[in-house]
Amino acid sequence: MGVTSAPFAVLLIHGFGANTEHWRFNQPVLAELVPTYAIDLLGFGRSDQPRARLKDEAEQEGSVHYGFDLWGQQVADFCREVIGRPVLLVGNSIGGVVALRTAQLLQDQCRGVVLIDCAQRLMDDKQLATQPAWMAWIRPLLKTMVRQRWLSTALFRNAARPGVIRSVLKQAYPSGNNIDDELVNLLFQPTQRDGAAEAFRGFINLFDDHLAPALMQNLSVPVHLIWGEQDPWEPLAEAQQWAKSISCVKSLTVIKGMGHCPHDEEPIATNAALKKIIG
Template identity: 80%
Template structure:
């Protein structure tokens, strides 16, 4: 938090498997300019971790359908109940898709969105035309397998180990900067909670949900893009395409040598880009 007299606030939305602490190098800087919040999406960090209910499954008490409508509504509700002023949303990876959905729900109360390496969701059914032809053949089997709770739990437990997390981080952070024990711990600790496997099961079964370009098609709020030059998972070329073809996108800033999480890998440069996008400072 900071600068309580500012007219607008900022809300930071983490990516898959992360949490509020992933903004460790950004929130203190932004808070000098405006009230700055971060949120743990349902199923992650210190948030509740209800049981996942997939489409076509019997509805269970207290179970939820994890997806961008759920998380977008959570963000909108948080803005209504806690922020209580116009807000600018900043999202990394799937947090970017959440930010776009929340912006739709908030309407004029959202003054802008910043997408940091927004998830392109290449495994969504609507993206099938962009995938290799063999993917269409194995897709029904893949969908059947990942619905099995025993399998999703086994996959999660195999991935939720410090050594595996560090290995994935080395892919996500190609420069190697800031891949430290604190980062591994902040990602590992929430995976040890009893319900941690449920959000994972819900997420890997999202084969038909919102895509960023669709959400931006009629969005009223301006959108700024910040992208790691060497993102191994969300190609920069797609961000360049969005910048050229989507009316609400007003800028694209490329962070040199950074990967999927430039806000944590190259925080100084990314904070400068964030401040420009959030109009705290002028060029």
């Protein structure tokens, strides 16, 4: 069977602040097996970056409410209009939540979902019971502050510097593997576009949106988990709980010693896991 005649394709969905180039070590390898696409979520990479509109704000021409329904619909449309065949969705971090929402929209056109260190979204209101008691006291102030565009833009601009990006990467990639100038640059360059701060404002104001476990509850397609053992932000223990308690989860592959983005930090092991899932 040739690649072009494969019965399904793979679509790679990046995490927060990343873009299609974050699959630099994966897309070429997987493309030897099946047609493999990557997409920039709206607001990131080379995509459009429209003005953010929060749920309770008046609609302005060209503005969008950034969230998982928007991104899920974008990806589902891409699958139908561009890929045009059943698809295996692979998502890292928030890209995992997007993949799950897309799977709901695609229904039988989705072959399955692979979650790579899927975002657990601990700041969502629905997660409040899992947070320390003091968090309930500061949340109203926090919500009031981050909705201010001047503040969200200032926070974004402070973070969107090569030195800060490299520092964050050292947390996300505990082994230090592949933290190179190419990686810093592929994350930095999109932040210099005029509308880059808008998706950031939209995302940090998502206090009531989809959570991965709820999306998986009635999902009919298989879900596979690939997780960095040392992820500092999305604990492996939660993934292990999903594997035990959610019926659509069929496997959990742990990438030893790696962090939040094992597909880039340890691509050989991650690619091997993905190849096994592809079959």
